[in-house]
Amino acid sequence: MRLFTRHSFAGTSLQMIADELGVTKAAVYHHFRTREDLLTTVVEPVLEQLRGIIGTAETKRTPHARAEHLLTGYVALAVEHRAVVAVFATDAGAIEMLCAQPETSDLVDRQMALLAGVTPGPAGHVNATMVMAGIAAATGPAMLSLDDDALRQHLIEAGRRALGLRAPRRPTRDETPHQQASIA
Amino acid sequence: MRLFTRHSFAGTSLQMIADELGVTKAAVYHHFRTREDLLTTVVEPVLEQLRGIIGTAETKRTPHARAEHLLTGYVALAVEHRAVVAVFATDAGAIEMLCAQPETSDLVDRQMALLAGVTPGPAGHVNATMVMAGIAAATGPAMLSLDDDALRQHLIEAGRRALGLRAPRRPTRDETPHQQASIA
Numbered sequence: 001m002r003l004f005t006r007h008s009f010a011g012t013s014l015q016m017i018a019d020e021l022g023v024t025k026a027a028v029y030h031h032f033r034t035r036e037d038l039l040t041t042v043v044e045p046v047l048e049q050l051r052g053i054i055g056t057a058e059t060k061r062t063p064h065a066r067a068e069h070l071l072t073g074y075v076a077l078a079v080e081h082r083a084v085v086a087v088f089a090t091d092a093g094a095i096e097m098l099c100a101q102p103e104t105s106d107l108v109d110r111q112m113a114l115l116a117g118v119t120p121g122p123a124g125h126v127n128a129t130m131v132m133a134g135i136a137a138a139t140g141p142a143m144l145s146l147d148d149d150a151l152r153q154h155l156i157e158a159g160r161r162a163l164g165l166r167a168p169r170r171p172t173r174d175e176t177p178h179q180q181a182s183i184a
Numbered sequence: 185m186r187l188f189t190r191h192s193f194a195g196t197s198l199q200m201i202a203d204e205l206g207v208t209k210a211a212v213y214h215h216f217r218t219r220e221d222l223l224t225t226v227v228e229p230v231l232e233q234l235r236g237i238i239g240t241a242e243t244k245r246t247p248h249a250r251a252e253h254l255l256t257g258y259v260a261l262a263v264e265h266r267a268v269v270a271v272f273a274t275d276a277g278a279i280e281m282l283c284a285q286p287e288t289s290d291l292v293d294r295q296m297a298l299l300a301g302v303t304p305g306p307a308g309h310v311n312a313t314m315v316m317a318g319i320a321a322a323t324g325p326a327m328l329s330l331d332d333d334a335l336r337q338h339l340i341e342a343g344r345r346a347l348g349l350r351a352p353r354r355p356t357r358d359e360t361p362h363q364q365a366s367i368a
Contacts, residue, residue: 006280007194007277008192008193008194008195008277009192010191010192010194010195011192011194011195011277093191093192093195096190122330122334122335122338123338123341123342125327125330126322126327126330126335126338126339126342127338127342129318129321129322129327130314130315130317130318130319130321130322130339130342130343130346131314131318132321133314133317133318133320133321133322134313134314134315134317134318134346135314136317137313137314137316137317138310138313138314138317143309143310143313146306146309146310150306151306151310154306154307154310154311155310155314157307158307158310158311158314158346159314161345161346161348162314162318162342162345162346164345
C-alpha cells in the first residue's frame with residue numbers, strides 16, 4: 001500500500017514490491033500473478049465489512065437514518081484501514097481496476113445513493129461526492145498526525161454538516177452501546 | 185488530461201500522448217522534454233489564477249471572510265478547469281510531481297490554512313481536507329452530467345456547510361455585481 005500510495009497503482013510493478021519486501025520477484029509471483037490480484041486480496045476484507053454496513057443502512061426507514069448509518073460505519077471502517085482506503089479511493093488506476101469489477105462498482109453506487117438520499121436532486125449527489133472524497137483524503141497521509149479517535153469524530157461531524165444531517169441525540173434502538181462507543 | 189485521468193499521470197507516456205494526438209513522439213518531444221514539462225505547462229495558467237484568489241483571500245479581515253473568498257473563488261476556478269483540477273488533485277503521481285515544486289506546495293498549504301482557519305484545531309483541518317477533496321472529486325468525470333452553474337452552486341453550498349460558514353446575506357463591498365452573479 002505504501003508503494004501504491006507513493007507511485008500510484010499503475011506506477012508500481014511486482015518487481016518494486018519484491019524489492020521493498022526484500023524477496024525475489026518469483027516469491028511475490030508465487031502468491032499473486034498480477035498487481036491486480038494483490039490489490040484485490042488486500043481490499044477484499046475491507047469490502048466484506050463495507051457490504052455489511054451498506055446492507056444494514058439500506059434496512060433503515062428514513063433517508064436520514066440510512067445516511068447516518070452509512071456515514072458513521074464507513075468513517076469507522078475507513079479510519080481503521082487508512083492506507084487501503086486512501087489508495088482505493090484516490091488512485092485513478094486502482095479505481096479503474098476495482099470499478100471494472102461489477103460488484104465493487106455496485107457497492108460504490110449504493111454508498112453514494114445512501115448519502116445522496118438526504119437531499120433531492122443533483123445537490124444530494126454533490127454533497128455525497130464531497131463526503132466520500134473527503135473521507136478518502138482525510139484518511140490519507142496528510143492526516144497521519146491525527147489519532148484515529150479524533151479523525152473519526154471530526155470526519156463524522158464534517159460529513160453530517162456537508163450532508164445536512166442533524167447529529168442523533170441518543171443511541172438509536174438497534175445500536176448496541178458497544179457499537180455506539182466505537183464510532184462516537 | 186484525458187490520458188492522465190484514464191491511466192494516471194505515472195501510467196501515461198509521451199508515446200501514448202503522441203498516439204492520442206495522431207503525431208509522432210518526436211513532435212511532442214519538440215515542445216515538451218518530459219511529461220512533467222507538459223503537466224506544468226497545462227497547469228500554469230490555472231495556478232496563476234489561483235495565486236490571485238489566495239492573495240486576495242489573505243487580505244480579508246476575518247477567518248470567515250477569508251474562507252468564503254477562497255471557497256467561492258476556488259470553486260469557480262475548479263469548475264472552469266474541471267479536467268485539470270481533477271488530475272491535479274487526485275492523482276498520486278501528479279500530486280507528487282507538483283508538490284515537489286516548492287511554490288505549488290506553498291499554494292496548497294495557504295489554501296488549506298484559509299479554509300481551516302474557520303474552526304480551531306485539527307477539526308478545521310479535517311473540514312478543509314474534506315472541502316478540497318470534495319471540490320476535486322466533484323469536478324471530475326463523475327459529475328459530467330451536471331452543468332457548470334449548478335455544480336458551482338451546489339459545491340459552494342456543500343463547502344460552506346462542511347466548513348461551518350454562513351452564506352453571506354448580500355454582496356460584500358469589494359465584490360462587483362458581475363462577480364457575485366458568476367458564483368451565485
